[in-house]
Amino acid sequence: MRLGALPGPRAQLRRIAEDLARGLNCVWVLPDRLVADGHADHLYDDLLASLPHPVSVPPPVPPPGPRPYDPPPPPAPPAADPFAAADGVPLLGDYDDGLGAAWPGAAPVPSRAAEPVPASVLVLPAQRPPVPACEPPSPLRRLAEAVAAPDGDAVGRLVAGSADRCPVVAVRGWREPVPAETARLLRVLSAAVKEAGLPPERRPRALLAVRLGDLPEALVDSLDASATAVHWWWSTLSRLDTAIVISEVRPPRAAEYPARGTGAVRQRIAAALRRETIAEVSGPDLALAGALAERWDGRLATLADTVLECVERLEGPDAPALRTVPADRGARAYGPDRPHGADGRCGTAHRAGHPAGSPSVGEPPPARPGAAVAAHPELALRAAWTAGAVDSWEGQLRLHAAGWAAKPEETLTKLVWQAQNRVLLPLLDDARARLAADLPTAAVHGPRRLAAAYGARRPPGVDGPAEAEGDPARRLAAMELGEMWAAVCRGEIRLDARARRALRRLRQARNRLAHRIPLDDEGLRGLCEALVG
Numbered sequence: 001m002r003l004g005a006l007p008g009p010r011a012q013l014r015r016i017a018e019d020l021a022r023g024l025n026c027v028w029v030l031p032d033r034l035v036a037d038g039h040a041d042h043l044y045d046d047l048l049a050s051l052p053h054p055v056s057v058p059p060p061v062p063p064p065g066p067r068p069y070d071p072p073p074p075p076a077p078p079a080a081d082p083f084a085a086a087d088g089v090p091l092l093g094d095y096d097d098g099l100g101a102a103w104p105g106a107a108p109v110p111s112r113a114a115e116p117v118p119a120s121v122l123v124l125p126a127q128r129p130p131v132p133a134c135e136p137p138s139p140l141r142r143l144a145e146a147v148a149a150p151d152g153d154a155v156g157r158l159v160a161g162s163a164d165r166c167p168v169v170a171v172r173g174w175r176e177p178v179p180a181e182t183a184r185l186l187r188v189l190s191a192a193v194k195e196a197g198l199p200p201e202r203r204p205r206a207l208l209a210v211r212l213g214d215l216p217e218a219l220v221d222s223l224d225a226s227a228t229a230v231h232w233w234w235s236t237l238s239r240l241d242t243a244i245v246i247s248e249v250r251p252p253r254a255a256e257y258p259a260r261g262t263g264a265v266r267q268r269i270a271a272a273l274r275r276e277t278i279a280e281v282s283g284p285d286l287a288l289a290g291a292l293a294e295r296w297d298g299r300l301a302t303l304a305d306t307v308l309e310c311v312e313r314l315e316g317p318d319a320p321a322l323r324t325v326p327a328d329r330g331a332r333a334y335g336p337d338r339p340h341g342a343d344g345r346c347g348t349a350h351r352a353g354h355p356a357g358s359p360s361v362g363e364p365p366p367a368r369p370g371a372a373v374a375a376h377p378e379l380a381l382r383a384a385w386t387a388g389a390v391d392s393w394e395g396q397l398r399l400h401a402a403g404w405a406a407k408p409e410e411t412l413t414k415l416v417w418q419a420q421n422r423v424l425l426p427l428l429d430d431a432r433a434r435l436a437a438d439l440p441t442a443a444v445h446g447p448r449r450l451a452a453a454y455g456a457r458r459p460p461g462v463d464g465p466a467e468a469e470g471d472p473a474r475r476l477a478a479m480e481l482g483e484m485w486a487a488v489c490r491g492e493i494r495l496d497a498r499a500r501r502a503l504r505r506l507r508q509a510r511n512r513l514a515h516r517i518p519l520d521d522e523g524l525r526g527l528c529e530a531l532v533g
Contacts, residue, residue, distance in 0.1 A: 004046035023200025033388030060136035173210030
């Protein structure tokens with residue numbers, strides 16, 4: 001499925017298009033992994049397709065001719081030696097055999113000293129002399145060629161012709177070799193628009209789709225918010241996006257259940273638990289969500305091994321670099337002291353190894369409270385965010401599964417517990433309500449005494465204790481599973497063996513979830529039987 005077709009990315013594309021329509025320049029900051037996976041190019045194309053007058057700056061093309069890294073040409077084969085005979089025996093020049101006068105018609109023997117040394121036997125240089133590197137034309141120059149500016153002033157032409165239409169000058173920053181030139185295009189266009197005094201609806205605008213390393217250091221944080229809007233790929237994906245990816249994948253045969261009678265109810269509960277567990281475990285990692293939906297059989301006993309298998313299969317060589325999240329703070333995460341990659345840019349160096357002082361496997365990077373609900377990743381998180389190791393999802397900081405899949409106990413327990421809460425708590429409350437509806441007739445000493453001893457003190461919709469005392473039915477309707485079980489154990493409620501067993505299982509499941517303990521496979525099977533009954 002194309003990433004731009006999902007609701008979360010589509011909403012971000014719409015917000016960027018709306019800011020451009022308001023006359024603002026836009027800088028769209030994407031993580032390195034999104035570019036490396038090819039999704040960034042597709043998102044860029046989807047965004048340009050939604051704009052009325054886009055002008056995409058062509059990417060730089062290497063100039064023709066020899067390049068500095070071309071291999072030297074192979075040496076020419078040596079010329080034939082004039083002193084070599086046809087039978088391979090060399091001729092000896094200037095040798096007097098004493099018979100020269102006896103052979104008056106003999107051809108003269110060539111002399112080595114009289115012949116010039118052939119050029120082919122000269123010592124040639126080991127390689128071609130270095131060719132000076134050719135700098136590709138700047139984005140402004142390539143823009144001038146794209147808009148056919150005769151004098152090379154592309155910005156002037158766009159500003160002068162903006163009365164007819166308002167073009168959007170778009171640049172893919174990850175294809176530009178010089179970050180300063182990308183920033184220069186934004187600066188020149190903004191200055192020209194400001195000097196011309198154009199209103200927002202008539203001004204040309206710039207759209208820079210970049211990684212953090214595609215612009216000069218700290219430029220993203222210093223842009224004028226009144227002229228340029230910055231959009232981050234942060235909290236872009238939601239549970240709905242992950243659920244859509246999961247729904248597009250057919251589950252394995254082991255995850256299918258009978259679809260008749262009570263088996264159909266158990267099937268729906270098990271399928272809902274499986275989908276929600278995959279969504280919680282994957283979070284914003286859509287590739288992992290698709291892999292788990294395809295391979296996991298739905299049993300919690302196999303979940304950890306399946307996650308680790310999927311991570312190693314999806315990430316390959318990149319998995320070790322994601323297992324230790326960089327913990328750089330402040331300028332170290334995004335500043336002059338940050339190490340550069342092989343291409344001289346920031347944003348990829350941290351994937352080559354684990355910096356000193358990094359937290360242990362699965363430990364979240366240091367961040368301030370509320371960082372997950374901020375509009376963009378804070379400085380302490382940017383190194384990890386750029387690597388694809390952390391993101392904001394549903395109001396939580398979510399680590400990439402490669403960071404905890406090798407030691408999944410604590411993290412996986414929390415995620416499974418959250419998934420079971422979302423699915424099981426509404427079902428538990430519905431089952432509680434069904435049991436509470438039978439309490440007035442099941443009360444051994446009457447509903448009023450049962451309500452006074454075990455009923456809710458203030459049921460929902462009751463204003464005060466006096467009103468609650470006069471309406472025992474409402475207090476019994478709000479009785480919790482724990483109070484019901486206590487009343488059954490003390491002989492205040494009469495239930496048959498099946499209902500008693502179901503109440504015990506419902507109470508045990510509710511207590512485990514209330515204490516942040518997820519149910520195992522056996523507990524889930526027993527709970528499903530109680531819910532079906």
